[in-house]
Amino acid sequence: MQQAIVECKNLTHYYGKRCIYENLNFEIPQGRILGLLGKNGTGKTTTINILNGYLKPRSGECLMFGESSANLSSETKRKVGLLIEGHVQYSFMNISEIEKFYSAFYPKWRKDAYYELMKLLKIDPKQKISRMSCGQRSQVALGLILAQDPELLILDDFSMGLDPGYRMLFVDYLSEYAKAENKTVFVTSHIIQDMERLIDDCLIMDYGRIVMQKPVNELLESFKRFKFNCQNPEAINEISDIYNPVTIKGNTEVYSLLAKEDLESLMRKNNVMTNEIQEESLSLEEAFIGLTGKY
Amino acid sequence: MTSALLFKEWKKTKWFAIGAFAVGLALLTYIFLKLGRSFRMVGLEHLWDVIVNRDQFLFRDVKYFPLATGFCLALAQFVPEMIQKRIKLSLHLPLSNRKIVFSMLGFGLLALLSIFVLHLIVILTFSVFYFPMEIIESMVYTLLPWYVAGLTAYAFTSWICLEPTWKRRIFNALLMFASLQLCFLSDFPAAYSLVVLAILLIPFYVLPFGYFSVQRFKVGIQD
Numbered sequence: 129m130q131q132a133i134v135e136c137k138n139l140t141h142y143y144g145k146r147c148i149y150e151n152l153n154f155e156i157p158q159g160r161i162l163g164l165l166g167k168n169g170t171g172k173t174t175t176i177n178i179l180n181g182y183l184k185p186r187s188g189e190c191l192m193f194g195e196s197s198a199n200l201s202s203e204t205k206r207k208v209g210l211l212i213e214g215h216v217q218y219s220f221m222n223i224s225e226i227e228k229f230y231s232a233f234y235p236k237w238r239k240d241a242y243y244e245l246m247k248l249l250k251i252d253p254k255q256k257i258s259r260m261s262c263g264q265r266s267q268v269a270l271g272l273i274l275a276q277d278p279e280l281l282i283l284d285d286f287s288m289g290l291d292p293g294y295r296m297l298f299v300d301y302l303s304e305y306a307k308a309e310n311k312t313v314f315v316t317s318h319i320i321q322d323m324e325r326l327i328d329d330c331l332i333m334d335y336g337r338i339v340m341q342k343p344v345n346e347l348l349e350s351f352k353r354f355k356f357n358c359q360n361p362e363a364i365n366e367i368s369d370i371y372n373p374v375t376i377k378g379n380t381e382v383y384s385l386l387a388k389e390d391l392e393s394l395m396r397k398n399n400v401m402t403n404e405i406q407e408e409s410l411s412l413e414e415a416f417i418g419l420t421g422k423y
Numbered sequence: 424m425t426s427a428l429l430f431k432e433w434k435k436t437k438w439f440a441i442g443a444f445a446v447g448l449a450l451l452t453y454i455f456l457k458l459g460r461s462f463r464m465v466g467l468e469h470l471w472d473v474i475v476n477r478d479q480f481l482f483r484d485v486k487y488f489p490l491a492t493g494f495c496l497a498l499a500q501f502v503p504e505m506i507q508k509r510i511k512l513s514l515h516l517p518l519s520n521r522k523i524v525f526s527m528l529g530f531g532l533l534a535l536l537s538i539f540v541l542h543l544i545v546i547l548t549f550s551v552f553y554f555p556m557e558i559i560e561s562m563v564y565t566l567l568p569w570y571v572a573g574l575t576a577y578a579f580t581s582w583i584c585l586e587p588t589w590k591r592r593i594f595n596a597l598l599m600f601a602s603l604q605l606c607f608l609s610d611f612p613a614a615y616s617l618v619v620l621a622i623l624l625i626p627f628y629v630l631p632f633g634y635f636s637v638q639r640f641k642v643g644i645q646d
Contacts, residue, residue: 182511183643198642206517216507220435232427233517 131158133280133312134179139188141174148174149336152188156280161306161313163323163344165416166333172316173213175333176284179314180210192280206234209278213285215266219258223268226257227275234276242275245301263294270298274305280312287319295319299326324412332419339419344412350385351415356402363400370394372421383410383418424518425526431513432500432530439499440534443492447542454484455549467553474558480565480612482546489542489573490603493535497580500531505584514641524634528581532630535577539570564613571619572606574626575599582629586636587645595632602629 132155139152148171156162166172177183179190181197190197193204200208218226223246231237246253249264257268266286273281283302287295303326306313317323323330324344331341340347358364361375364382370391371383380402384391388407395402410418458481461470473479504510504527513523543566550559579599586592602625608614615622 177643180511180515182514182641202517202519205515208515210511210515212508212511214507216509216512218431218434218503218509218512220503221431225434229427229431232424 132156133158133193134314135191136175136179137188137191139175139178139185139190141171141178141183141185147336149333149338152338154331154338154341156312156314157329158312159310160329161303161315161327162329162331163327164314164316164331164333165320165323166316167335167420168318170333170335172333173284176282176314176316179282180208206276207279209273209276209281211269211273211281211283211286214288215262215269215286217257217265217269217272219265220256222254222256223251224253226268226272230272230276236277238275238277241277242271245271245274248297262289263291266290266294266298270301274301277309278311280314281306283313283315285316285318287317287322295322298322302326320413320416321411330412332416334420347415348410348412351410351418352384352388353408353410353414353418354382354384354388354391354405355408356380356405359401360399363398364395367394367398367400371418383415424516425522428513428516428518428523428526429530432527432534435503436496436499436531436534439496440538443496444538444541447488447492447538448545450484450488451542451545451549454482457484474554474612478612480562480610482562482566483610485542485546485566486569486607486610489539489570490576491573492538493573493576493578494580496531496535497577497584500527501581501584510585510637510640514637520637520641521634524585524637525631528578528630528633531577531581532574532626535574539573543570561613561616564616564619565610567619568606568615568622571622571626572603575602575606575622575629578626578629578633579603582633582636585633585640587640589646591636 134156136152136154140150141148152175164172164175174183178185179192179197181200184198192200193207195201195204218229221229227239227242231239245267249267251260251264257265260268266289270286273283281302286298286302290298299322302313305311313327315323315327327344329341329343330347332339357378358375358380359378361373361380364370364373364375364380369384369386373380373382375381386394388405392405395405470481474481504513513527514520516523543563546566547559547563550562554562576599579595579602583592583595583599586595605622605625
């Protein structure tokens, strides 16, 4: 078991009276790429804000490199590369000015890593970030994080506003870098296809709770969709271990971590009358929908 | 690292600072041309009568320039930080939050003081050629509250920008309005001679409050 770089213990947070989550616990192990998946409003950005000390949870605590995230020392901040939602950067600087600016703060600054990525953009080094496209800005933000050479990268909704080309470039570059340098990455995104290509572990959140935290390959090996015709679908709702059953015109679809044989015997035990059950493997996006529902 | 922070502030405010200095010089040129015309048209004796016996102040056109400069400099410096919560980037830099915020505020204050001091030097250099020391002294006491108003406007506007909630922003704006009133109570030459040091304390007293608003932002207080 790798050492945990981030530990969140019993996090509870409310916005006014609205509960975002209660007693949330998770860890980010060293050298892993952990993806936080959740629908809008489930608390992904809230979690990232708490992690970086930009939000005080109602209770519980987050430790980053053993330090409380509410009061991170300069040394710990130096070890964390942060991508803010929307690839926000100092847009009044151009790409060479911003490189010079950040280099003053990080002793292990890797100028080459930044300019290698900038070469791909084919833009004038004097061009201001404010005049760049969203895709170009995302590469500038990523390049700055890579040059910083942090131990932990926290990327909030990195795919926001990016076209498929830039998303793929971002994912490929980040994935290669993290694997080669044994970096720890904590990432959120709305586009789950991208996450599937990038992350080792997933943490799936629904409103107020964590639905699942597992390595992606383990999840996809064990979590399946089952389709069958059912005469009494209302009986399925009573069964635990089955996620989000939906029946449309007699065709029922359920998701479960159970093996097909176990599901069949569970159905028989609960007097659910079905024809032959068909098992289907899932992509991460389908597994996400299976765990959190379509609505 | 501090010089990198100051570079960032300079990048944000460069054109505004140069522009404000140029507008200030243009304003002074206009005032000097107007005075030169008065010297020629009505004669120095008449001007002397206006200044000494009728207590008129010849540089009244300068009155709101420092106020506007302080207000706009704070906007130029802190609005870009608050749009898209960009201040998170600054607070994530490997320095203490106190050092980050006070470097930003210190830069603004220094930039403003530089513009104002240069402005005052031009006025005083012109004045020593034409007026005796007593009138120059009275002139300084008349001008200082207006420049203090510029510093006060900067301190309050930066506090308002850095504050994360609208309710407190409005409260801070009302405080700013009341405090600025203290700098514009009278245009009578040297009316502030006894209290100028007291009002000079206002901006320096208000400036650190921006840091407390950043701390409020940091714990997630919002509307």
